[in-house]
Amino acid sequence: MDLTASPHAATELQRYAEALLATLAAGGIVTAPPPGASDSTDSWFLPAASALAALLHGEDALPDLAKAAQSDESRTALFLCLALAVAGHGDRIHASWLGMAFGTLAADTPVTLGQRALWIAAAKGAYGPAGKIFVLRKLDGVAVADQATPEQWLQALIPDEPATVVPPSLADYPELAEIPDLAIPAQASARLSRLMARCVEITSTRRATERTAQSPATWAHDEPLAVIRALINGEDKEAAGTPLVGHLLDDLRPGADPTLTAIAVNVVTPVIRTVAEEQQRLSSLPPPSTVTLPVLGLRVLLRPEGPDLDSLRAAEQQVKTENIPRQGPPWLAYALLALTAVAIVAGLVVTWPLALAAVLFLALGVHRLWMRRKHTIAATEHANAQVAELREQAQGAVWALHEYARESEQRATTAAEELTELNRLLRRGPRAA
Numbered sequence: 001m002d003l004t005a006s007p008h009a010a011t012e013l014q015r016y017a018e019a020l021l022a023t024l025a026a027g028g029i030v031t032a033p034p035p036g037a038s039d040s041t042d043s044w045f046l047p048a049a050s051a052l053a054a055l056l057h058g059e060d061a062l063p064d065l066a067k068a069a070q071s072d073e074s075r076t077a078l079f080l081c082l083a084l085a086v087a088g089h090g091d092r093i094h095a096s097w098l099g100m101a102f103g104t105l106a107a108d109t110p111v112t113l114g115q116r117a118l119w120i121a122a123a124k125g126a127y128g129p130a131g132k133i134f135v136l137r138k139l140d141g142v143a144v145a146d147q148a149t150p151e152q153w154l155q156a157l158i159p160d161e162p163a164t165v166v167p168p169s170l171a172d173y174p175e176l177a178e179i180p181d182l183a184i185p186a187q188a189s190a191r192l193s194r195l196m197a198r199c200v201e202i203t204s205t206r207r208a209t210e211r212t213a214q215s216p217a218t219w220a221h222d223e224p225l226a227v228i229r230a231l232i233n234g235e236d237k238e239a240a241g242t243p244l245v246g247h248l249l250d251d252l253r254p255g256a257d258p259t260l261t262a263i264a265v266n267v268v269t270p271v272i273r274t275v276a277e278e279q280q281r282l283s284s285l286p287p288p289s290t291v292t293l294p295v296l297g298l299r300v301l302l303r304p305e306g307p308d309l310d311s312l313r314a315a316e317q318q319v320k321t322e323n324i325p326r327q328g329p330p331w332l333a334y335a336l337l338a339l340t341a342v343a344i345v346a347g348l349v350v351t352w353p354l355a356l357a358a359v360l361f362l363a364l365g366v367h368r369l370w371m372r373r374k375h376t377i378a379a380t381e382h383a384n385a386q387v388a389e390l391r392e393q394a395q396g397a398v399w400a401l402h403e404y405a406r407e408s409e410q411r412a413t414t415a416a417e418e419l420t421e422l423n424r425l426l427r428r429g430p431r432a433a
Contacts, residue, residue: 013046017232020049024086025225030056044071045232048079055084055092077101078114079231082121082224090126098127098134105244107144113230113241117223123259132263139244139267147245153271156252158194165190167411169403173293176397181288182404188282189411195276196418198254199425202261269426276422283415287405295393302401307394 016033023030032053033046047068054061068076078101084090102118105111111119122131145153155161165186166177177183242250250256251264265272291302292311301308 016049017045021225021229021232024083024228027088030083030087044068044076045079047071048076051076052080052083052087055080056087056089074100074103075231078118079228081127082114082117082228085121085124085126086224086228088126090121090131091128093127095130098122098131102134102138105138105142107142107147107244110243111241111247113223114227116241116247117227119247119263120223120257120260123257123263125259135263136266139248139263142244144244144248145268145271147243148249150271150275152249153252153268154191154195154275156249157198157272158191159253161191161194167404167407169400169407173393173397173400175294176291176400176404179291179293181285181291185283185285185287185408185411188279189415192276192279192283192415192418192422195272195279196422196425199265199272199422202258202265203425265426273423273426276419280415280419284412285408287401287408291397291401293394293397295390295397298390300390300394302394302398304398304402304405306398307391 012034020030030053032050045068047064051061051064051068053059054064065076077097081090081093081097081101084093098118102115103112105115119135121127122135125132127134164174164177164183166174167186170176170182177186241247248264248267251260252268256264289304290308292299293302294300299311301311
């Protein structure tokens with residue numbers, strides 16, 4: 001029966017449950033149930049509520065605790081842990097309550113709504129350092145790292161990675177940055193830098209959050225109150241939610257609650273460290289001794305001392321072959337010139353007007369030869385320009401590779417420093433929470 005569904009509920013128990021939820025949500029003063037309240041449906045609730053009020057007012061709560069625990073020990077423990085956390089007095093819980101309320105975690109079993117609510121409350125510091133340590137140990141005890149691939153963990157931490165990273169040395173030759181031997185170190189270096197920056201952000205945000213005390217009235221998460229409501233309404237406290245790995249991936253994403261992110265980072269620290277070490281290794285790979293560069297649609301082999309002469313000549317020959325078409329003899333022009341000779345002879349022998357036709361045939365033949373020559377010269381000049389551009393780009397790419405080699409030394413040094421700093425953050429940051 002939903003005790004909060006109707007504001008005009010008849011029983012004192014219903015009205016008290018309404019008031020208790022409203023008081024907890026607003027951070028007000030919790031009072032004990034009225035003497036006339038009847039608890040015929042949930043025998044654990046009224047003594048648990050009485051114990052909550054007694055704990056908040058510094059009074060003896062043992063009789064009510066014993067009565068509530070006798071009826072339903074796990075519901076009582078969960079109710080008190082969450083209610084005290086929302087009320088801002090989570091430090092008044094007994095250590096055994098938290099363990100009883102939380103239960104066990106498993107990688108292949110979804111996290112219950114009650115477990116997630118306790119997880120959030122502990123991460124927010126509701127139960128002090130001991131509560132955080134409790135949740136950390138619970139999560140560390142589950143082999144959850146293998147439930148997702150390293151890429152999935154990394155994608156959660158640093159999403160929206162660029163498809164290609166173009167280092168400064170290859171800015172004028174972005175096609176070089178797509179060659180795997182050159183792309184992998186640059187990509188790994190950029191990924192390691194982003195990973196370290198994200199860990200710095202997480203640890204610095206955590207420290208800033210710890211300096212800001214959160215009052216009960218500004219409780220930012222709905223889960224604890226929702227679970228308290230479900231407990232009072234008699235709903236299943238073991239209702240399954242999201243799998244454990246799903247919660248951790250969500251907590252790692254930018255924009256998640258920083259306290260939850262710090263906890264999640266602690267859980268996947270071995271994965272982050274392994275990925276970071278691999279990125280550092282890839283960042284330190286030496287540049288290749290030879291690179292095949294596509295220039296003008298042709299492939300030229302580049303060496304440190306310059307473009308490979310054989311591949312360069314082959315590319316130049318291909319440029320000339322493609323741009324200077326092979327032409328047969330100018331038969332039409334030859335025919336027009338032959339007609340010119342025939343017309344001249346006919347003009348001298350038969351009639352002089354035929355000599356005028358000879359002039360026309362001569363003009364057409366010469367024009368055809370001139371156009372052919374002009375086309376050949378233009379094609380040759382274009383081919384020579386393409387060859388010059390080919391040589392210039394190939395030589396420029398060699399200098400870019402020299403600059404890339406110098407960058408690779410600095411990249412390896414930076415990667416080693418970033419890995420050291422990242423390991424320091426992973427050792428000191430989230431666990432210090």
